[in-house]
Amino acid sequence: xxxxxxxxxxxIIEKRQSVAFWCNxxxxxxxxxxxxxxxxxxxxxxxxxxxxGVVDDSQLPKDRFSxxxxxxxxxxxxxxxxxxxxxxxxxxxxxxxxxxxNEQFFGPGTRLTVL
Amino acid sequence: QQQVKxxxxxxxVQKGGISIINCAYENTAFDYFPxxxxxxxxxxxxxxxxxxxxxxxxxxxxxISFNKSAxxxxxxxxxxxxxxxxxxFCAASWGAQKLVFGQxxxxxxxx
Numbered sequence: 438x439x440x441x442x443x444x445x446x447x448x449i450i451e452k453r454q455s456v457a458f459w460c461n462x463x464x465x466x467x468x469x470x471x472x473x474x475x476x477x478x479x480x481x482x483x484x485x486x487x488x489x490g491v492v493d494d495s496q497l498p499k500d501r502f503s504x505x506x507x508x509x510x511x512x513x514x515x516x517x518x519x520x521x522x523x524x525x526x527x528x529x530x531x532x533x534x535x536x537x538x539n540e541q542f543f544g545p546g547t548r549l550t551v552l
Numbered sequence: 553q554q555q556v557k558x559x560x561x562x563x564x565v566q567k568g569g570i571s572i573i574n575c576a577y578e579n580t581a582f583d584y585f586p587x588x589x590x591x592x593x594x595x596x597x598x599x600x601x602x603x604x605x606x607x608x609x610x611x612x613x614x615x616i617s618f619n620k621s622a623x624x625x626x627x628x629x630x631x632x633x634x635x636x637x638x639x640x641f642c643a644a645s646w647g648a649q650k651l652v653f654g655q656x657x658x659x660x661x662x663x
Binding site: 493541 | 596
């Protein structure tokens with residue numbers, strides 16, 4: 438079974454530029470998550486999708502971050518415009534429908550550096 | 553109340569020793585407590601998880617101890633090996649809600 442795929446793996450941009458990340462979850466996983474992991478910290482949830490609907494985006498900075506999950510499969514996360522403090526690893530995770538626990542499977546992440 | 557506090561931030565253990573990482577939480581609604589292992593350049597991977605209806609769960613060299621009254625849980629790695637060197641995160645969630653992660657512990661096992 439293929440894992441969660443993310444691209445690109447690394448991205449370097451100037452502040453005020455825009456950037457987009459892509460995620461393809463494990464096949465059949467209904468729930469998809471985007472996390473921000475700042476160096477030395479635990480992952481922080483940005484947004485959670487159930488199929489193509491948003492379940493939780495309470496910690497998403499909506500003035501600059503947006504995310505979509507068209508057709509309930511892959512997803513994109515966009516930052517526009519980027520700030521220096523957005524430098525982090527952006528992790529995508531997915532979980533199966535109505536799993537016994539909230540078991541989440543993570544992708545390798547995209548490391549963003551904002552200069 | 554949403555926080556999970558993890559300690560220590562870093563830990564060095566000799567090969568063959570026992571590694572112990574502790575976490576504490578406030579929200580009594582949490583009903584799922586996983587531990588994740590993360591290697592450099594990789595995403596976190598689920599290591600072991602526990603529900604609050606049991607006090608201990610063991611899988612191989614990894615054991616979670618859970619103290620519901622104290623609202624604390626810990627990860628014990630027995631016979632620690634250099635390959636266990638990684639960052640470990642505790643987390644908690646309730647129902648199908650989001651996982652709340654601790655700050656992480658960087659574990660180094662000296663050969």
